[in-house]
Structure formats: C-alpha cells, structure tokens
Amino acid sequence: MVAMNYRGPFRVRADRNRPDPEILHPNDAIVRVTRSCICGSDLHLYHGLVPDTRVGMTFGHEFTGIVEEVGPGVKNLKPGDHVLVPFNIACGTCPFCRQELYGNCHESNAEATAVGGIFGYSHTAGGFDGGQAEYVRVPYADVGPTIIPPGMDLDDAVLLTDVVPTGYQAAEMAGIKTGDTVVVFGAGPIGIMAAKCAWLFGAGRVIIIDHIEYRLDFARTYAQCEAYNFKSLGDPVLFIKKTTDYFGADVCIDAVGCEAEGSTMQTITGRKLMLQSGAATALHWAINGVKKGGVVSIVGVYGPTGNLIPIGNVLNKGLTIRANQASVKRLLPRLIEHVQAGRLDPKGLITHRVPLEEVSDAYHIFSRKLDNCIKTILIPSTAAA
Amino acid sequence: MENITENVVNEHSHIKGWGIDADPANEPTYPMKMYTGDDHRRMNYERPPMQPKNVEILQSNERPSLPAVFGTSTPPTGLSGKIRRYAFKFSEGSWGHWLPLMLADRVNVVEGIVDDLKQGYVPNIFKERGWNAEWKYNRNKAIQKIAIGVAVTSFLLTVLVYRKDNKSSN
Ligand SMILES: NC(=O)c1ccc[n+]([C@@H]2O[C@H](COP(=O)([O-])OP(=O)(O)OC[C@H]3O[C@@H](n4cnc5c(N)ncnc54)[C@H](O)[C@@H]3O)[C@@H](O)[C@H]2O)c1
Ligand SMILES: [Zn+2]
Numbered sequence: 293m294v295a296m297n298y299r300g301p302f303r304v305r306a307d308r309n310r311p312d313p314e315i316l317h318p319n320d321a322i323v324r325v326t327r328s329c330i331c332g333s334d335l336h337l338y339h340g341l342v343p344d345t346r347v348g349m350t351f352g353h354e355f356t357g358i359v360e361e362v363g364p365g366v367k368n369l370k371p372g373d374h375v376l377v378p379f380n381i382a383c384g385t386c387p388f389c390r391q392e393l394y395g396n397c398h399e400s401n402a403e404a405t406a407v408g409g410i411f412g413y414s415h416t417a418g419g420f421d422g423g424q425a426e427y428v429r430v431p432y433a434d435v436g437p438t439i440i441p442p443g444m445d446l447d448d449a450v451l452l453t454d455v456v457p458t459g460y461q462a463a464e465m466a467g468i469k470t471g472d473t474v475v476v477f478g479a480g481p482i483g484i485m486a487a488k489c490a491w492l493f494g495a496g497r498v499i500i501i502d503h504i505e506y507r508l509d510f511a512r513t514y515a516q517c518e519a520y521n522f523k524s525l526g527d528p529v530l531f532i533k534k535t536t537d538y539f540g541a542d543v544c545i546d547a548v549g550c551e552a553e554g555s556t557m558q559t560i561t562g563r564k565l566m567l568q569s570g571a572a573t574a575l576h577w578a579i580n581g582v583k584k585g586g587v588v589s590i591v592g593v594y595g596p597t598g599n600l601i602p603i604g605n606v607l608n609k610g611l612t613i614r615a616n617q618a619s620v621k622r623l624l625p626r627l628i629e630h631v632q633a634g635r636l637d638p639k640g641l642i643t644h645r646v647p648l649e650e651v652s653d654a655y656h657i658f659s660r661k662l663d664n665c666i667k668t669i670l671i672p673s674t675a676a677a
Numbered sequence: 678m679e680n681i682t683e684n685v686v687n688e689h690s691h692i693k694g695w696g697i698d699a700d701p702a703n704e705p706t707y708p709m710k711m712y713t714g715d716d717h718r719r720m721n722y723e724r725p726p727m728q729p730k731n732v733e734i735l736q737s738n739e740r741p742s743l744p745a746v747f748g749t750s751t752p753p754t755g756l757s758g759k760i761r762r763y764a765f766k767f768s769e770g771s772w773g774h775w776l777p778l779m780l781a782d783r784v785n786v787v788e789g790i791v792d793d794l795k796q797g798y799v800p801n802i803f804k805e806r807g808w809n810a811e812w813k814y815n816r817n818k819a820i821q822k823i824a825i826g827v828a829v830t831s832f833l834l835t836v837l838v839y840r841k842d843n844k845s846s847n
C-alpha cells in the first residue's frame with residue numbers, strides 16, 4: 293500500500309511498497325482511510341523533538357475510514373461501516389478509561405506509562421503505525437471508532453478525531469465562568485477551535501495571541517475574537533495585565549506547546565540545545581498573564597524530560613493548572629450535536645487538500661506556515677474505491 | 678451580579694451557541710469530572726485478551742507487564758536498537774532513558790539512508806524535505822538558500838584550489 297514513511301527530521305515521503313496492516317488482536321479492525329490530517333503534534337515528530345521516533349514509521353492520528361475487516365472479538369462494527377477514529381487508543385475497561393480518561397489508557401502503550409497509545413505518534417506513544425496511509429490497523433475497534441452520522445461531511449468528521457475535541461477540552465478544562473476573559477496562546481487549528489469553544493462556555497471576552505498575521509486574521513473572523521501579534525505587543529504579559537485593569541486574564545489556554553517562539557532564552561535552551569523539552573514560552577506567558585487564583589489550561593504538547601516554567605508564580609498566585617491529551621470519545625456525542633446544529637464549523641479550518649503521494653510537500657507547507665496554511669488533509673487515491 | 682450576566686448575554690447574541698455549555702455545576706471539571714475511585718482497585722479489573730507478541734517490544738520498566746495491545750511498527754534493529762534497549766533499563770523519570778533515545782533517533786537516520794541504498798534506492802533528500810513546495814510558495818527564501826549554498830561551495834573550492842596551487846608551486 294501507499295503510506296507515509298518517516299526518514300528523519302524534516303524528511304518524509306510516500307512509499308508505494310509498504311506492507312498492508314494485519315489483524316493482530318481479536319478486537320482489531322482494518323480500516324481503509326478516506327481522509328487523514330497533518331496535526332501540529334505531527335510537527336513535533338517531523339522536527340525530531342519526540343524521543344523514540346523511529347525511521348520507517350508511518351505517522352497520522354487523525355483519520356476517517358471504511359472498515360475493511362474485523363477481528364473475531366469485534367461486535368459493534370462490520371465491514372463497510374464508515375467511521376471516524378479518535379486519536380487515542382483506549383481499551384474502555386481499565387480504571388482510567390472508566391473515568392473517561394481515554395487519553396490515559398493503561399492497556400495501549402508498552403513503551404511509556406504517562407500517556408496512552410496514540411496512532412502514528414512514535415514509540416513513546418505506543419509504536420502504532422498511523423493513518424497517513426491507505427490502510428491502518430485500529431485496535432480496540434469496539435471502543436474508539438464511531439460511525440459517522442448520516443449526512444455529516446467527511447471533512448467535518450475527520451476534524452472530530454482531534455482538533456474539535458482538543459479545542460473544546462481546552463476551554464472545558466479552563467473552567468470558564470460566565471463573563472470570563474479568556475486568553476488563548478496559539479492561532480493554529482487547536483487555538484482557533486479553543487477560542488471558538490470558549491464562547492460556548494460563556495466567555496465574556498476571548499483574545500488570541502500568535503505572531504503569524506494570516507492566522508490572526510483567520511482567527512478574528514472564524515472565532516469572532518480579538519487577535520494580537522505578540523511581536524508588536526512587546527511584552528504580552530504586560531499587555532494582558534493592562535487590558536484587564538491590571539488583574540490578569542481569568543483563564544489562559546496554552547495551545548502552542550514545545551515549539552513556541554518569542555523568547556531567545558527559551559528557544560536556545562529548548563529548541564537548539566535541547567536542554568529542556570522544547571521552548572515553554574507560551575506557558576510562561578500563560579502563568580504570568582493569568583489572574584491570582586486563575587486557571588491555566590494546557591493542551592499544547594511538551595516532551596517528557598521537563599521545562600523551565602515559573603512554578604514559584606504558580607504557587608504565589610494560587611493557580612490551578614489542568615492539562616491532558618484530549619479524551620476524544622468522551623466528548624464526541626456533544627460535539628457531534630454542536631456540528632449538526634451549526635454551532636461549530638470544523639471544515640472551515642481546512643485550507644489544503646493534498647493527495648497522500650504529496651506528503652513531503654504537505655508537511656513542509658504546514659511546518660513553514662506557507663501559502664496561508666491552517667489545516668491540511670491528505671487524501672489517499674484509494675479513498676473513493 | 679445579575680446585571681453583569683444580563684449584559685454579557687446581550688453583548689454576545691451574535692455568537693451562535695454562546696453560553697450553551699456554561700454550567701456552574703461543572704466543578705471539578707475534567708480530568709477530575711468522572712472520578713470513580715476505580716483506580717484504588719489497581720490492576721484488579723477484567724483485562725482485554727492479550728495480543729500475541731511476535732516482534733521485539735521495549736517495555737517501560739514502570740509497567741508490570743505488556744499492555745493488552747501494542748504497536749508493532751519498526752522494532753529495534755542495528756546500533757540504534759542497541760542504544761534503545763539500553764535506554765529502557767532506566768525509568769521514564771530519568772535522563773538516562775530519554776537522552777539515549779534521542780541519540781538512537783539520530784543514529785537511526787543514518788541507518789535509514791544505508792537501508793535505502795542497500796535496497797537500491799537513492800533517497801531524494803530534497804524532495805523528501807518538501808523543496809518543491811519551498812520553490813513554489815517561498816521562492817525568495819529558496820533562492821537565498823541556494824545562493825548561500827553556491828557561495829559556500831565556491832568559497833571552499835577556491836580555498837582548496839588555492840592551497841593546491843600553493844603546494845605545487847613550492
Ligand atoms: N492535548 C491534545 O490532545 C492535543 C491535540 C492536538 C494538538 N495538540 C497540540 O496543540 C498544539 C497546537 O497544535 P496546532 O495543530 O494548532 O499547531 P500549529 O503549529 O498549527 O499552531 C501553533 C501556533 O502557535 C503559534 N505560536 C508559536 N509560538 C507562540 C507563542 N509564544 N505564543 C503564541 N503563539 C505562538 C505558531 O505561530 C502557530 O500558529 C501543538 O503543541 C500540538 O501538539 C494537543
Ligand atoms: Zn492531532
């Protein structure tokens with residue numbers, strides 16, 4: 293089959309001769325991919341920042357597809373079903389899954405205990421080949437995969453596998469109270485969706501901060517929020533203080549993660565010398581910009597070794613920090629309602645539709661933020677078969 | 678308080694679904710939301726059937742056994758595989774675990790090129806790096822990069838030739 297093949301930092305290609313996936317467990321399914329996305333999280337792999345990313349792996353954790361084959365233990369799915377597949381691999385029965393912490397399943401990641409298995413996300417997330425391919429193995433097929441509701445656009449469906457739930461959960465974890473001022477760092481798909489969802493929770497004011505102008509423009513219209521360029525703000529923390537009568541934002545959301553720009557010290561120690569797991573610039577700003585007793589909600593991804601953050605200020609200000617991988621399955625019923633009612637318009641984020649064969653260019657465009665790219669989907673030639 | 682809320686509602690009437698998920702009872706919110714106490718029972722739950730193990734899987738030493746399913750992509754091989762096996766002697770909280778893994782990732786890149794060549798395939802590194810797209814959407818940067826490349830190469834060549842000339846004239 294054709295599948296994306298990781299060859300090293302900044303080097304990926306589509307190969308034609310990759311082996312087809314097989315059923316390896318009674319509860320597996322094989323899915324023929326109809327849409328798959330490139331995510332900001334994939335960029336951390338692409339840039340070589342996630343430990344135990346092996347050459348030859350296929351990435352891709354956001355995909356929809358048609359069930360081709362099911363293992364003998366699968367009860368809820370049958371060949372021909374068109375499903376959207378949450379990015380978390382979750383068993384549904386361990387104590388963590390029973391608390392709906394589907395991103396923290398205890399039965400899907402051999403290599404690390406902090407996080408559950410994630411499709412196509414290095415061996416640190418379980419060593420599963422992902423969905424930037426024609427076919428993919430889907431473990432625990434009765435748990436995660438959800439039949440796409442009749443009439444739902446595939447482009448909307450594929451964004452329900454990660455972007456929408458992650459943005460929504462960022463706002464949910466922020467514990468927004470009616471009228472709150474919410475500051476979102478990062479105007480990528482995740483930050484823009486978080487800003488949009490903050491309104492659903494009753495935010496009074498939503499501000500998004502980034503440094504890429506086309507993304508700020510996009511966010512202003514798409515998420516109907518204020519948007520500012522941190523390069524022209526000078527000190528973003530001071531800006532947040534001034535615009536909130538020197539109180540600080542009620543909540544701050546980090547939708548940037550470990551590849552943040554904006555601080556020379558963080559960039560050198562985090563991204564060049566790798567003395568910390570990436571640059572924690574946005575998290576720094578979030579902690580310092582939020583009010584006393586406020587909440588910092590983190591969905592931006594950081595590596596496992598550790599980061600330089602002002603933990604003393606967390607203590608002195610009495611902050612609550614909430615963070616996790618999105619628990620996709622938990623949120624799907626509500627989010628499907630929101631999409632069907634037109635309150636959320638996921639496919640509006642898609643700017644690039646690219647054949648799977650052109651995966652090298654697609655990664656480069658998204659990584660370098662070229663051609664006004666917000667969200668890219670890859671379409672295998674077998675999608676329509 | 679009521680007045681403030683009323684104003685907030687009116688100000689946001691243009692946003693579809695504004696406040697629809699606002700819920701003062703949403704405390705504590707996720708990830709505490711669905712706490713069941715189940716985790717006090719530790720491993721005493723009905724585990725899914727185990728996936729048969731047919732390839733080498735490196736297992737975190739913070740786990741008692743393999744999980745019921747695991748990924749079988751790219752098992753450890755070669756020198757990078759040796760380094761990875763060493764890394765898994767250390768727990769996830771230790772630099773001894775992550776630094777060797779980062780080193781193994783870099784070694785693995787060289788192994789990948791050797792593998793490609795062994796299979797008679799010469800990797801087109803420019804294409805893999807998305808240079809087509811760079812040329813199309815970021816031409817000035819691309820030209821700049823090429824110009825720098827050419828300048829550096831010609832400088833090095835000049836130095837080499839100059840040295841050779843000097844040597845032969847001696
Ligand atoms: N928790 C989860 O479940 C989950 C799921 C998906 C993605 N993520 C993470 O969310 C993050 C964002 O993903 P994305 O797809 O939107 O990526 P993206 O790369 O498209 O967006 C990141 C944005 O942050 C901006 N940025 C850089 N430094 C900044 C700073 N200091 N302040 C403000 N903005 C800054 C960049 O310009 C970019 O627009 C990534 O770290 C990704 O790994 C987490
Ligand atoms: Zn993602």
Ligand SMILES: [Zn+2]
Nearest residue numbers: 383386389397
């Ligand atoms: Zn589980």
